[in-house]
Amino acid sequence: MAxxxxxxxxVADFAVREHRSLxxxxxxxxxxxxxxxxxxVIVAVFIFSAVFAHFFWQYDARTDLDYALKLxxxxxxxxxxxxxxxxxxxxxxxxxxxxxxxxxxxxSLRVGLVAVGISxxxxxxxxxxxxxxxxxxxxxxxxxxxxxAIGLFxxxxxxxxxxQYFQALLFAGLGAIAPYLEGIFTGRRARMAxxxxxxxLLGGIPALLVSPFTALVCAVxxxxxxxxxxxxxxxxxxxxxxxxxxxxxxxxxxxxxxxxxxAFLGPGLDKGMIAIGVVxxxxxxxxxxxxxLSVIQKEYILAAQSVGEGHNxxxxxxxxxxxxxxxxxxxTMGLASAILSAAALGFLGLGAIPPExxxxxxxxDSYRFLTSGAWWAVLFPGxxxxxxxxxxxxxxxxxxxxLDPKLRV
Amino acid sequence: MTRFIIRRIISLVPTLIGVTFVIFxxxxxxxxxxxxxxxxxxxxxENVERIREQLGLNRPLFLxxxxxxxxxxxxxxxxxxxxxxxxxxRFDMGTSIHRRIPVAETLKQRFPATVExxxxxMIVAVFIGVPVGIxxxxxxxxxxxxxxxxGSLVGVSMPIFWLGLMEIxxxxxxxxWFPSSGRLDQSVQLKSVTHFVLVDSVITGNWKALxxxxxxxxxxxxxxxxxxxxxxxxxxxxxxxxxxxxxxIRTAHSKGLMEQVVLFRHALKNAFLPVITIIGLQTGSLLxxxxxxxxxxAWPGIGKWVYDAILGRDYPIVQGGTxxxxxxxxxxxLMVDISYAVLDPRIHYE
Numbered sequence: 001m002a003x004x005x006x007x008x009x010x011v012a013d014f015a016v017r018e019h020r021s022l023x024x025x026x027x028x029x030x031x032x033x034x035x036x037x038x039x040x041v042i043v044a045v046f047i048f049s050a051v052f053a054h055f056f057w058q059y060d061a062r063t064d065l066d067y068a069l070k071l072x073x074x075x076x077x078x079x080x081x082x083x084x085x086x087x088x089x090x091x092x093x094x095x096x097x098x099x100x101x102x103x104x105x106x107x108s109l110r111v112g113l114v115a116v117g118i119s120x121x122x123x124x125x126x127x128x129x130x131x132x133x134x135x136x137x138x139x140x141x142x143x144x145x146x147x148x149a150i151g152l153f154x155x156x157x158x159x160x161x162x163x164q165y166f167q168a169l170l171f172a173g174l175g176a177i178a179p180y181l182e183g184i185f186t187g188r189r190a191r192m193a194x195x196x197x198x199x200x201l202l203g204g205i206p207a208l209l210v211s212p213f214t215a216l217v218c219a220v221x222x223x224x225x226x227x228x229x230x231x232x233x234x235x236x237x238x239x240x241x242x243x244x245x246x247x248x249x250x251x252x253x254x255x256x257x258x259x260x261x262x263a264f265l266g267p268g269l270d271k272g273m274i275a276i277g278v279v280x281x282x283x284x285x286x287x288x289x290x291x292x293l294s295v296i297q298k299e300y301i302l303a304a305q306s307v308g309e310g311h312n313x314x315x316x317x318x319x320x321x322x323x324x325x326x327x328x329x330x331x332t333m334g335l336a337s338a339i340l341s342a343a344a345l346g347f348l349g350l351g352a353i354p355p356e357x358x359x360x361x362x363x364x365d366s367y368r369f370l371t372s373g374a375w376w377a378v379l380f381p382g383x384x385x386x387x388x389x390x391x392x393x394x395x396x397x398x399x400x401x402x403l404d405p406k407l408r409v
Numbered sequence: 410m411t412r413f414i415i416r417r418i419i420s421l422v423p424t425l426i427g428v429t430f431v432i433f434x435x436x437x438x439x440x441x442x443x444x445x446x447x448x449x450x451x452x453x454x455e456n457v458e459r460i461r462e463q464l465g466l467n468r469p470l471f472l473x474x475x476x477x478x479x480x481x482x483x484x485x486x487x488x489x490x491x492x493x494x495x496x497x498x499r500f501d502m503g504t505s506i507h508r509r510i511p512v513a514e515t516l517k518q519r520f521p522a523t524v525e526x527x528x529x530x531m532i533v534a535v536f537i538g539v540p541v542g543i544x545x546x547x548x549x550x551x552x553x554x555x556x557x558x559x560g561s562l563v564g565v566s567m568p569i570f571w572l573g574l575m576e577i578x579x580x581x582x583x584x585x586w587f588p589s590s591g592r593l594d595q596s597v598q599l600k601s602v603t604h605f606v607l608v609d610s611v612i613t614g615n616w617k618a619l620x621x622x623x624x625x626x627x628x629x630x631x632x633x634x635x636x637x638x639x640x641x642x643x644x645x646x647x648x649x650x651x652x653x654x655x656x657x658i659r660t661a662h663s664k665g666l667m668e669q670v671v672l673f674r675h676a677l678k679n680a681f682l683p684v685i686t687i688i689g690l691q692t693g694s695l696l697x698x699x700x701x702x703x704x705x706x707a708w709p710g711i712g713k714w715v716y717d718a719i720l721g722r723d724y725p726i727v728q729g730g731t732x733x734x735x736x737x738x739x740x741x742x743l744m745v746d747i748s749y750a751v752l753d754p755r756i757h758y759e
Binding site: 035161244245247250252253255256259260264336340343344347348360363367370371375378379381382385389390393394397 | 424438568727734735
């Protein structure tokens with residue numbers, strides 16, 4: 001009987017299977033998908049050409065002007081009429097469209113990164129905190145700060161009416177000691193009565209210095225503030241405030257809001273970035289919150305809590321890594337939509353300031369010449385927008401599949 | 410259920426107050442004085458003062474604490490913001506600063522244009538997007554699936570203003586099939602009843618206007634429908650794929666039911682809920698006006714109108730138009746939420 005080695009039956013392969021990390025696995029799945037590979041290639045070409053053009057291909061938009069070459073169709077070889085080569089043709093000022101499209105990539109990339117950076121950092125953080133404090137009781141120290149902030153906020157109105165701004169600080173103080181007073185007055189009614197009385201006095205007495213009517217109004221407002229502070233407010237309120245403010249932003253269509261913000265800040269690429277970033281905040285806040293809610297009831301969070309880890313540590317060490325994959329997918333797709341919005345703003349004349357090469361602005365510049373047959377001036381900048389957006393969308397789609405742990409083999 | 414709906418409506422109140430606040434603050438924060446915008450740069454100081462008085466711009470923003478000091482409670486609440494809210498509650502949206510036409514009047518003409526275009530685009534998007542999604546889900550990883558999914562990804566990535574321009578180039582400039590701007594040709598006369606071109610022309614039996622109206626609608630509809638169509642197709646596909654993996658679908662197959670019956674009677678019913686959500690949200694955003702599409706096709710809808718008003722500092726239009734748009738948005742979100750509760754028996758709201 002022949003000897004059977006472990007190698008022959010493949011036990012060794014099975015037993016010492018190479019360790020594969022989650023990210024390594026995701027990467028392997030990503031590069032095995034055709035669509036994701038296509039997306040990566042498009043994105044790589046786009047980033048490479050933009051960066052290369054910016055650093056190694058000098059272009060000064062202010063001096064680029066040649067009326068002799070106005071609106072010439074694309075030519076790949078020098079002709080008798082035109083000695084230079086313009087693969088995408090020239091625009092109304094005789095500028096080479098190819099050159100401007102490549103340089104426009106740098107601007108689009110910048111807008112995408114900055115806008116998504118703004119939305120992600122603000123929205124992601126707000127959503128993370130909202131989701132966390134919605135499900136986990138806030139610690140007593142956090143409660144002191146929260147109630148002091150609410151007291152300051154509620155106290156602002158009476159203090160403004162009376163013109164006695166120190167009043168707001170008194171209300172902040174009331175908020176700060178509220179958690180301790182709650183320990184003394186445990187009954188709901190007793191607590192409410194005590195807080196209402198304190199609020200009434202804090203609101204009314206300083207306002208008496210101004211006029212009796214002012215004192216009356218301030219006393220009523222103070223009373224209401226006192227009642228509000230007695231309601232044992234906690235994380236639910238904190239999360240509610242954040243998410244309701246997000247709802248307000250979401251109640252406006254994104255383009256209109258971005259246009260309004262640009263109208264307020266003034267035109268310019270950097271203002272456009274801010275506008276697009278602000279409009280995107282609620283998207284990330286909602287995503288982060290719902291992702292937090294889906295992991296927060298897992299056992300490892302409970303375990304972390306029961307060994308006494310602090311809230312910061314739980315949020316950044318345990319929750320954040322586990323909600324990263326939907327956020328990464330959304331960020332990639334967000335880059336696509338930010339580029340698209342920037343182009344839309346540019347098209348409307350609210351983005352980049354004219355000689356600056358930007359795809360949307362290039363379209364806005366030359367679409368009037370469409371009727372005279374200058375299709376190239378519109379076609380190529382548009383294709384550039386579409387392909388760069390498509391590239392990020394393909395990549396995001398591939399990432400979604402690659403990062404889905406259910407599909408892990 | 411009723412309690413859930415009532416609670417959901419009550420929860421809108423803070424959002425709506427916030428919306429009025431944002432709209433009001435926008436008017437105040439944006440540089441430029443509306444009275445000066447109305448009279449021009451070189452107007453006499455006393456005229457500017459008179460207009461400011463007329464528009465209430467000399468009142469305090471929120472509350473008048475000086476009036477309260479004197480014991481004047483009415484004056485205390487007589488502020489720009491509370492006047493603005495009061496006008497809104499009476500549905501009084503004011504008069505356009507530049508054109509001197511009541512905002513509500515223009516809205517009556519402009520809003521139907523937006524609704525007509527948006528609904529038509531949505532119908533096209535649903536009637537193409539849903540079947541494409543179902544077909545690619547039922548033949549997963551086939552050529553059809555690949556083509557339609559790449560196609561829908563291209564659709565999602567499409568800058569619609571560029572698509573509109575390409576349409577104009579192809580169909581209006583080169584082929585001359587469709588007109589490139591407006592709702593009706595100037596040579597076509599149509600009596601306005603509802604301000605919907607299609608409805609009006611059918612009511613009055615004006616078939617020439619109907620054909621002309623459809624021709625004008627064709628290109629903007631396609632431009633506007635592209636993105637929702639792509640989104641709906643993708644959503645339908647992924648939702649159907651989820652459902653098709655369920656045990657009851659395998660059971661239905663093993664009972665020997667026809668493929669169509671399984672797909673439409675068994676799978677689609679359960680897969681349709683997320684699709685309805687997307688349809689609702691997209692309809693809301695299309696009804697809110699498509700600034701870009703309306704700009705390119707010179708479509709007299711509310712998106713372009715509000716956009717022009719923002720740039721022209723015509724505050725009554727900005728306020729009225731933006732508020733209407735925000736209300737539509739909020740309303741459709743509410744409808745989507747309620748439809749979830751109504752359609753999905755698994756969802757219970759306490």
